[in-house]
């Protein structure tokens with residue numbers, strides 16, 4: 001066991017900012033097993049029931065939280081998605097009971113914007129619509145219920161599921177769209193390192209009561225197969241994250257969806273870029289109070305941990321799970337194709353509208369949210385769909 005270079009952090013800082021009960025839980029888990037994979041550490045830090053970053057009460061997303069997401073920036077994001085959902089509903093033959101499944105719904109802003117837009121614009125779709133939220137965090141599900149409760153929606157319009165396994169047990173066939181924004185980047189990742197031609201995994205253990213990293217053999221066969229399947233070779237010393245949980249989630253989506261689409265919006269790259277030696281140390285970072293943290297063992301349970309998404313793996317694995325690739329584009333092109341610019345122009349005059357206009361432009365900013373975020377669309381049981389969000393915005 002050789003300690004790696006990433007430091008365990010300043011102990012005094014760790015003590016004042018972390019959740020002691022969570023830290024003790026992680027320590028106990030390590031004592032039981034000697035060491036845990038980084039993915040297990042991240043799963044506990046983010047999702048240990050009642051204690052993790054997402055599962056303990058408190059503000060996470062938005063101005064008073066740690067980071068912004070697109071639904072926080074502008075309601076025009078949800079309105080554009082509602083227009084894309086409308087076209088999907090038409091391509092699927094206007095089914096009654098059309099389902100929108102949102103995975104990881106955060107504070108429920110996106111759900112609210114989509115539901116309000118569809119209620120106003122398309123009563124026929126809205127009448128039969130089922131909005132199904134898959135949310136692992138009980139405190140966030142409570143926030144979502146409160147927010148959506150203010151919209152006077154018909155009873156049972158929105159239903160909650162703790163995880164995909166619960167949704168799979170639903171008896172009704174699922175025809176519609178599985179949607180997520182910044183969900184995949186929040187799933188726990190394994191961390192690996194290339195050492196003299198061998199893939200090694202990064203584990204977390206204890207030294208003098210502090211968390212330290214050690215290398216060991218990879219813990220899952222999926223990790224060994226991962227890079228050859230993508231045609232990627234890591235260079236000596238390169239570290240990288242592997243999101244096996246995302247692949248398992250896609251398998252469940254493929255199993256659950258009878259006919260329809262999967263829209264995954266997140267930041268990340270295609271594999272050759274993500275695993276390029278330019279990202280020699282991987283892409284794992286933490287966020288706390290709108291600041292970047294580079295030490296994942298600091299402020300345990302009080303900083304978000306996240307890694308860039310490998311879109312090539314989602315495409316390839318999706319195909320194995322019965323999900324054909326419809327297309328992939330940037331958030332900027334997606335929103336422009338769905339007419340966000342005319343929506344921005346239609347905002348009324350005045351100070352508030354000027355603020356909204358400025359905020360909405362952030363969504364499509366080249367070099368910012370517009371470019372960093374990518375939109376992957378996959379489909380099942382629909383022949384060659386031509387989606388508005390994937391068409392060129394310049395061909396009006």
Ligand SMILES: C[S@@+](CC[C@H](N)C(=O)[O-])C[C@H]1O[C@@H](n2cnc3c(N)ncnc32)[C@H](O)[C@@H]1O
Pocket residue numbers: 054061069070071072103104105106107110134135136137140162163164180181182183186187
């Ligand atoms: C980064 S937040 C994004 C929230 C929201 N989509 C947005 O754009 O504001 C990640 C969300 O995914 C949820 N989540 C993470 N892992 C999950 C899982 N396995 N099943 C369901 N929800 C999960 C978190 O609780 C949180 O609501």
